[in-house]
Amino acid sequence: MSLPKLNAPAVRVLYWFRTDLRLHDSPALTAALGLENIEAFYPMAVSSSVDGRRLGEPDQAQLKAEAARSERISRRSTPSSLEGMGNYAHGVRKARQRDENIINVAKREAPGMQIIVKDGHNLLDPELVVKKGNGGKCISTLVAWKKAAAKVGEIPRPLPAIRMLPDPGSLALQSVNNPISSLDGRNGNTKMDGPFARLKGENVNHDIMDKDRFDCFDSISGPGQDFALPTLSSLGLPEATTSILGGEAEALRRLEAFLSDKTRTATFSKPASAPTSLEPSTTQLSPYLKFGCLSVREFYWRAKDIIDSYKPKKGETVTKEPENLLGQLEFREMYYCAEFATPNYDRIRGNPLSKFMSWALMNHYDEKGEMIMPRPQGKAQDEERFLRWCYISWERGTEVFDEYLLDWDPASNPGNWMWLSCSAFFSQYFRVYGLVSWPLKTDKTGALVRKYCPELRDIPDKYIYAPHLAPLVAQQKAKCIIGQDYPFPMLDEKTEKERCIARLKIAFQVGLRGNATEVMTGKAEDILKQKFKHAMGREEDEDVLDGGGNKVTESPSGKRKAASSGHSASGPLDAFVKRQKQ
Numbered sequence: 001m002s003l004p005k006l007n008a009p010a011v012r013v014l015y016w017f018r019t020d021l022r023l024h025d026s027p028a029l030t031a032a033l034g035l036e037n038i039e040a041f042y043p044m045a046v047s048s049s050v051d052g053r054r055l056g057e058p059d060q061a062q063l064k065a066e067a068a069r070s071e072r073i074s075r076r077s078t079p080s081s082l083e084g085m086g087n088y089a090h091g092v093r094k095a096r097q098r099d100e101n102i103i104n105v106a107k108r109e110a111p112g113m114q115i116i117v118k119d120g121h122n123l124l125d126p127e128l129v130v131k132k133g134n135g136g137k138c139i140s141t142l143v144a145w146k147k148a149a150a151k152v153g154e155i156p157r158p159l160p161a162i163r164m165l166p167d168p169g170s171l172a173l174q175s176v177n178n179p180i181s182s183l184d185g186r187n188g189n190t191k192m193d194g195p196f197a198r199l200k201g202e203n204v205n206h207d208i209m210d211k212d213r214f215d216c217f218d219s220i221s222g223p224g225q226d227f228a229l230p231t232l233s234s235l236g237l238p239e240a241t242t243s244i245l246g247g248e249a250e251a252l253r254r255l256e257a258f259l260s261d262k263t264r265t266a267t268f269s270k271p272a273s274a275p276t277s278l279e280p281s282t283t284q285l286s287p288y289l290k291f292g293c294l295s296v297r298e299f300y301w302r303a304k305d306i307i308d309s310y311k312p313k314k315g316e317t318v319t320k321e322p323e324n325l326l327g328q329l330e331f332r333e334m335y336y337c338a339e340f341a342t343p344n345y346d347r348i349r350g351n352p353l354s355k356f357m358s359w360a361l362m363n364h365y366d367e368k369g370e371m372i373m374p375r376p377q378g379k380a381q382d383e384e385r386f387l388r389w390c391y392i393s394w395e396r397g398t399e400v401f402d403e404y405l406l407d408w409d410p411a412s413n414p415g416n417w418m419w420l421s422c423s424a425f426f427s428q429y430f431r432v433y434g435l436v437s438w439p440l441k442t443d444k445t446g447a448l449v450r451k452y453c454p455e456l457r458d459i460p461d462k463y464i465y466a467p468h469l470a471p472l473v474a475q476q477k478a479k480c481i482i483g484q485d486y487p488f489p490m491l492d493e494k495t496e497k498e499r500c501i502a503r504l505k506i507a508f509q510v511g512l513r514g515n516a517t518e519v520m521t522g523k524a525e526d527i528l529k530q531k532f533k534h535a536m537g538r539e540e541d542e543d544v545l546d547g548g549g550n551k552v553t554e555s556p557s558g559k560r561k562a563a564s565s566g567h568s569a570s571g572p573l574d575a576f577v578k579r580q581k582q
């Protein structure tokens with residue numbers, strides 16, 4: 001790689017940590033340190049509640065702070081200005097737009113400044129994979145990603161870790177404009193002057209932010225000029241509850257610990273992992289990838305080298321993509337490429353990738369396209385719809401995960417929600433997780449339920465996933481009367497499942513996507529409702545009753561059957577499970 005040379009004999013480097021809070025395999029840091037005659041080196045990280053999002057839940061903020069702190073410690077005594085916490089709110093698409101804005105401001109205001117941009121967050125740059133590998137078109141399958149990636153080139157091996165950073169030099173912002181020799185030391189005048197003073201308050205993110213909030217410190221070393229990271233309480237957040245420790249050292253320790261078991265690495269199979277197990281059966285490395293404490297290329301190549309050289313013992317099978325570890329990392333890449341290529345990726349309206357269904361609790365928009373119902377809380381009619389259907393928009397799920405998922409990621413979160421809701425990436429809408437049959441596969445005794453719902457601790461295994469079906473005597477023995485100590489189910493699974501599948505079938509037949517004119521003009525929901533009525537002879541949310549006033553379920557084939565009541569306090573669970581299996 002040839003590095004750009006600056007004209008000036010001595011250069012001052014402002015290094016912006018973004019998604020790579022680490023010293024190993026950091027292409028941008030390596031490029032920055034490859035510059036000649038570095039006179040001062042200002043490492044910096046910026047965070048804000050951009051995009052109208054909250055700063056982050058305490059657990060997310062804590063992890064980011066630890067990531068920053070660990071990076072600081074591993075640079076020994078060199079001070080750091082990693083003062084930010086919070087989310088990386090932008091996916092590649094918006095981040096590239098933001099970068100362009102910043103580069104334009106820098107070019108305009110400081111023509112002598114040279115800007116070097118390097119991506120270290122992906123196996124291969126998603127923009128390059130989409131543009132060079134797939135003609136600019138969206139990538140929504142692993143096969144398509146692999147094909148496109150092959151046109152870009154081999155996934156680079158990780159770069160060696162940086163051992164030491166240069167001294168930051170003067171920390172006064174005015175020094176950016178004045179010769180270093182004219183300044184009075186590290187904690188000199190921190191007031192901005194010169195051309196950058198005019199930029200105070202200019203928001204280069206204005207066209208990609210929902211709110212026009214903009215704060216900035218006027219010293220490189222933070223408000224206290226001591227490089228201290230803000231505490232959670234200073235950010236108005238309660239203490240974190242996660243037991244997961246953040247930071248690069250911890251990330252590498254966990255990677256090492258997982259990969260040291262070569263058999264587990266070479267035979268890893270995601271479908272065989274147990275999402276209900278109390279101890280994680282996957283690597284749990286995603287938060288470290290998200291905050292950039294772990295390089296995805298380090299993870300990929302370390303795993304690949306083990307897999308490629310592994311000699312399976314009798315009875316073992318070396319797994320392949322997509323189910324092996326490499327396949328998991330490639331899924332992440334696929335979502336990044338899809339995010340880069342898709343406008344409005346995290347919502348339905350205007351999103352060409354997402355199919356349109358008439359979900360409950362969807363975002364709503366006024367005639368100018370402004371969102372008018374971003375959140376469902378507090379609306380009686382919404383709660384009513386929630387209780388009736390549970391056919392809830394994936395936008396709501398994404399929103400909850402944005403706030404609470406430690407590994408929340410702007411590409412993987414909406415992507416996985418689109419996948420699971422059959423809005424994109426996956427279309428077998430008739431395959432539905434059974435509330436009983438699915439957890440039974442990996443947790444027969446309900447250990448996870450017993451841990452997190454202690455009311456159910458003594459319910460017999462047989463009824464743990466449908467305690468309302470336990471005989472009264474079993475409920476009494478377990479000191480858990482359903483309807484009193486623990487609620488009845490809100491919905492009848494079978495009835496609602498069949499209703500949802502019927503609606504999905506209609507939506508698939510109509511085939512509208514988020515960017516269709518009907519969606520943009522707000523007519524799509526009515527179109528689907530009318531189509532449903534025409535096909536099924538009733539309204540979408542109308543219950544079908546038989547002659548005796550009992551609810552009747554309707555299968556996609558149109559065959560009607562009497563529904564079993566979800567509120568029944570009797571009936572054997574094993575019969576129910578058998579039915580699910582059939």
Ligand SMILES: Cc1cc2nc3c(=O)[nH]c(=O)nc-3n(C[C@H](O)[C@H](O)[C@H](O)COP(=O)(O)OP(=O)(O)OC[C@H]3O[C@@H](n4cnc5c(N)ncnc54)[C@H](O)[C@@H]3O)c2cc1C
Pocket residue numbers: 270280282283284285286287289290325328329331332335401405407408409410412413414416417420
């Ligand atoms: C609705 C929904 C939303 C999700 N949102 C996110 C998210 O915001 N951020 C996130 O990292 N994961 C997300 N996931 C994926 C899921 O949480 C993964 O199981 C998680 O990455 C597990 O971490 P792990 O490190 O133990 O994974 P492992 O199984 O050990 O896999 C190794 C790595 O592969 C990648 N990976 C594995 N599965 C997925 C996947 N389904 N999608 C993308 N990358 C994957 C991750 O980087 C992970 O660290 C979501 C899944 C669902 C169903």
